[in-house]
Amino acid sequence: MSIKQGRRDLSSQEKRWKKPGMVRWYDPGLLAETGLYAGLSTMLGSMIDTRRFLQFEGSDDDCVIREYQGAEELWFDYAADIGDGWDATYTMAYLFSGPRLEPAGETLARGHFLVLGGDEVYPRASRDAYAKRLIWPFNQAGRNLGQMEPGGRTPNADHRRDIYCIPGNHDWYDGLAAFTRRFCNGRTIGSFRTRQRRSYFILKLPHNWELWGVDLQLNHDIDVAQLNFFRRQAETLVPGTRIILCLAEPDWVYGERSEEDLHWNIERFERMAEKSGSKIVLELAGDIHNYQRYEGTRTPGGGYASHPQTKIVSGGGGAFLHPTHSFSMEKEFPEGFKCENRYPGAGTSLWLSLGNLFFAFRNPGFSALLGAVYAALFWSMPTADFGWRFPLTHPGSASLILVLFLVLWQFSDFRTRWQNGLWGLVHTACHVSAAYLVWRWLPAVLPGDLPWIVPRTAIFAAGSLAGGTVFGIYLLLSLNLFRIHENEAFSSLRIPHHKHFLRFHLTQEGLRLFVVAADRTAPEDGEHPVPIKIIERRTIGGA
Numbered sequence: 381m382s383i384k385q386g387r388r389d390l391s392s393q394e395k396r397w398k399k400p401g402m403v404r405w406y407d408p409g410l411l412a413e414t415g416l417y418a419g420l421s422t423m424l425g426s427m428i429d430t431r432r433f434l435q436f437e438g439s440d441d442d443c444v445i446r447e448y449q450g451a452e453e454l455w456f457d458y459a460a461d462i463g464d465g466w467d468a469t470y471t472m473a474y475l476f477s478g479p480r481l482e483p484a485g486e487t488l489a490r491g492h493f494l495v496l497g498g499d500e501v502y503p504r505a506s507r508d509a510y511a512k513r514l515i516w517p518f519n520q521a522g523r524n525l526g527q528m529e530p531g532g533r534t535p536n537a538d539h540r541r542d543i544y545c546i547p548g549n550h551d552w553y554d555g556l557a558a559f560t561r562r563f564c565n566g567r568t569i570g571s572f573r574t575r576q577r578r579s580y581f582i583l584k585l586p587h588n589w590e591l592w593g594v595d596l597q598l599n600h601d602i603d604v605a606q607l608n609f610f611r612r613q614a615e616t617l618v619p620g621t622r623i624i625l626c627l628a629e630p631d632w633v634y635g636e637r638s639e640e641d642l643h644w645n646i647e648r649f650e651r652m653a654e655k656s657g658s659k660i661v662l663e664l665a666g667d668i669h670n671y672q673r674y675e676g677t678r679t680p681g682g683g684y685a686s687h688p689q690t691k692i693v694s695g696g697g698g699a700f701l702h703p704t705h706s707f708s709m710e711k712e713f714p715e716g717f718k719c720e721n722r723y724p725g726a727g728t729s730l731w732l733s734l735g736n737l738f739f740a741f742r743n744p745g746f747s748a749l750l751g752a753v754y755a756a757l758f759w760s761m762p763t764a765d766f767g768w769r770f771p772l773t774h775p776g777s778a779s780l781i782l783v784l785f786l787v788l789w790q791f792s793d794f795r796t797r798w799q800n801g802l803w804g805l806v807h808t809a810c811h812v813s814a815a816y817l818v819w820r821w822l823p824a825v826l827p828g829d830l831p832w833i834v835p836r837t838a839i840f841a842a843g844s845l846a847g848g849t850v851f852g853i854y855l856l857l858s859l860n861l862f863r864i865h866e867n868e869a870f871s872s873l874r875i876p877h878h879k880h881f882l883r884f885h886l887t888q889e890g891l892r893l894f895v896v897a898a899d900r901t902a903p904e905d906g907e908h909p910v911p912i913k914i915i916e917r918r919t920i921g922g923a
């Protein structure tokens with residue numbers, strides 16, 4: 381089924397590029413840059429909201445796609461959090477683009493369209509990042525499947541399908557500039573073509589179903605123009621319409637875990653639908669890079685409303701894996717939701733978290749930064765008077781320890797300040813102790829007549845190893861004992877495997893969901909890249 385494509389079909393850029401690996405989140409330069417862009421975009425986003433300009437782009441009708449409505453049956457795909465390492469994104473692009481999937485003897489036809497539910501690129505949106513981390517692997521999948529025109533950059537009309545995207549926070553880090561250029565202008569991505577004119581849309585589906593894609597910007601904010609668009613469209617709903625709501629972030633999860641009032645966004649869409657005698661029967665969100673299916677545990681009444689609502693976290697499109705063992709499936713959310721299934725399993729997730737023991741080797745840049753701190757901590761130590769009190773009595777060392785504590789206090793991820801203070805203090809004490817041991821041990825084992833630079837360099841190197849290891853153990857304990865630092869303890873691992881996406885089949889009988897997963901992603905070799913499996917089959921919302 382696949383055709384290996386020669387280098388002549390690569391664009392001149394692609395010939396020059398090296399395939400990007402998974403983003404190194406702990407690289408000190410990237411940390412500073414991402415922090416800066418995240419801060420700036422959050423601050424400026426409320427003042428200069430790109431959506432205010434987008435509302436003048438086309439009419440409401442341009443944001444309502446009706447052409448799928450008349451179909452007898454419809455296949456479509458949903459994935460979120462893609463555009464990280466090349467291998468993982470290529471693997472998923474190949475699965476979206478292939479004419480069919482045949483896991484375990486079952487045949488799943490290719491989707492008529494693909495919805496990407498946020499975070500289409502990492503670490504932050506830019507023309508280059510989209511081109512290298514999203515478009516290139518999609519183009520290559522199209523080429524290897526023989527779906528592209530000669531030249532390898534535009535899809536053959538027979539193989540072309542539609543793609544719709546809502547932006548996540550990483551797409552917003554440049555104020556949505558690259559997103560609108562890429563996704564709101566009728567351009568192609570591999571064998572897919574963009575259709576939307578704004579960052580939100582409605583897809584009218586057969587058998588009285590609709591899919592609503594909502595742009596939450598940063599800070600879970602829905603602008604007035606967008607809200608009015610959905611209100612106007614909700615007023616025209618045929619009673620009994622069943623709606624799939626796509627948000628970039630699972631507000632129901634974040635609202636619960638951070639105890640903020642994030643349910644408001646979902647509630648107002650639910651009220652809009654109910655006013656017209658319709659109902660949101662399925663909510664999809666990314667941002668958490670794994671699979672979690674939540675089901676309503678209470679039935680509100682008889683008839684149509686008695687179908688329990690399903691909420692799915694599905695962020696397995698290509699970005700680094702997030703843990704699944706860090707939350708309890710026994711817990712019931714106040715609104716009456718419980719997690720019924722997750723992927724990968726908790727055992728796998730727990731096992732993978734042990735990779736943090738090798739943090740120093742996986743994140744050498746950050747570990748070197750810690751090595752520099754270790755070297756600086758005792759830099760002025762008089763060799764003749766080296767006791768444990770030295771760092772507390774020497775002004776330079778004591779100041780550095782104070783700064784280290786303040787940083788680690790801020791970094792700690794508990795809900796209360798005193799917990800963060802306490803855990804930050806323990807973390808700081810571990811680093812200072814490790815630095816002390818390095819400074820005591822290394823000069824003792826090295827020959828005494830070496831130039832001063834040699835032992836200090838050795839201390840920096842040993843400090844990098846020790847500092848990275850202490851930091852990795854801190855993440856490991858934080859995650860597995862206290863269920864905090866879910867993001868930090870897995871972004872450190874940059875795991876490209878255990879990816880999944882949702883394939884839907886809509887017919888008169890209802891909406892059938894297949895959760896397609898790949899335990900491993902593999903380098904592109906021109907063949908079907910990885911074995912896949914279906915981890916779940918369900919009918920959503922009833923007939």
Ligand SMILES: [Fe+2]
Binds near residue numbers: 461548667668695
């Ligand atoms: Fe993400």
